[in-house]
Amino acid sequence: MLHKRPDGSLVEVEVHIPPQARRAVLLDNGMGAPQEYWDWVCDALPADMGYVRFNRPGYGLSTPDTRYGLEPRFELLQELRDTYLPQLPVVLAGHSLGGYFVAAYASMYPDAVEGVSHVVMIDATEVVSLRHARRTDVDRWSHQRMVMEQVFAATGLSVFRPAMNAHQQYRPEINRSYRAFLATPGTWATAHREYRDAQTYPELSELDCPLTVITAENNIGDNTLHAGVQARLAVISQRARHHFVLGSDHESLLAVPKHAEEVAGLIAGEPPAGPLGPAWQPSTTEHRADGDVTGRKEQLARS
Numbered sequence: 001m002l003h004k005r006p007d008g009s010l011v012e013v014e015v016h017i018p019p020q021a022r023r024a025v026l027l028d029n030g031m032g033a034p035q036e037y038w039d040w041v042c043d044a045l046p047a048d049m050g051y052v053r054f055n056r057p058g059y060g061l062s063t064p065d066t067r068y069g070l071e072p073r074f075e076l077l078q079e080l081r082d083t084y085l086p087q088l089p090v091v092l093a094g095h096s097l098g099g100y101f102v103a104a105y106a107s108m109y110p111d112a113v114e115g116v117s118h119v120v121m122i123d124a125t126e127v128v129s130l131r132h133a134r135r136t137d138v139d140r141w142s143h144q145r146m147v148m149e150q151v152f153a154a155t156g157l158s159v160f161r162p163a164m165n166a167h168q169q170y171r172p173e174i175n176r177s178y179r180a181f182l183a184t185p186g187t188w189a190t191a192h193r194e195y196r197d198a199q200t201y202p203e204l205s206e207l208d209c210p211l212t213v214i215t216a217e218n219n220i221g222d223n224t225l226h227a228g229v230q231a232r233l234a235v236i237s238q239r240a241r242h243h244f245v246l247g248s249d250h251e252s253l254l255a256v257p258k259h260a261e262e263v264a265g266l267i268a269g270e271p272p273a274g275p276l277g278p279a280w281q282p283s284t285t286e287h288r289a290d291g292d293v294t295g296r297k298e299q300l301a302r303s
Helices: 035-044 071-084 097-108 127-132 137-155 172-182 185-198 223-234 257-268 290-302
Strands: 002-004 010-016 023-028 049-054 090-095 116-122 211-216 240-245
Touching (some): 010 071, 023 035, 023 071, 049 071, 071 097, 090 097, 090 257, 097 116, 116 257, 137 185, 211 223, 223 240
Parallel strands (some): 023 049, 023 090, 116 211
Antiparallel strands (some): 002 010, 010 049
């Protein structure tokens, strides 16, 4: 459906609030990703939990927004809450850059934390690391990739080599929608704009509500460095949990049903009640041998 904003612009949104809903989750996407990629997560939510997921301006059918900075992101999140979730306790959950957006909104926007029971950052972007990467080879590669994906989309080549969901891991109708989304030049123009804008965002420093940081075990590049960066995100709240999804990577956290079910369980489950503390251990759903847990702690300590 299309949500009409006060200025007349439109936001593509999917709202599911069942009659028995006692709570809901507001889901924010990663950069260059469509709201449909939450499909497995939404399927795994309990019957008493509704959801709202949406495409940010410039993605899908949502009207592009020429404004930079965090304020437009915060205004949209608040508007969606006020419109669709006015009476329900809310979990704010986001993947990748969306994880940063929901935590920044709860941390910085006036009174945003009221009614928020839990923030869940899913392999979230850490903007300080992003800023430090500026003008490095990684930054140049990211810039070049998004420009090339825009060219591939404009020429129709992206249909034959999609940048994401290459293994077609969703239901057929979601796979088709996802492929069409990636084959739209505006998707990559918006992603490039968000990437550059994100390099100016402030570091997260304090969050006055429970926080779960979910980290993929496997990532492009240095897994130990990535795990350490993710661990630092968890210390912004005094009620925090850091959880690793074993066998997952950044994309498969949502694209593989068993990983998505684990993510949904953390979204819908009991929020953490205390700080990580000096003796914290990362949590996992599957059993991990004691030596592996010790090794993970040593890796994080060195990062």
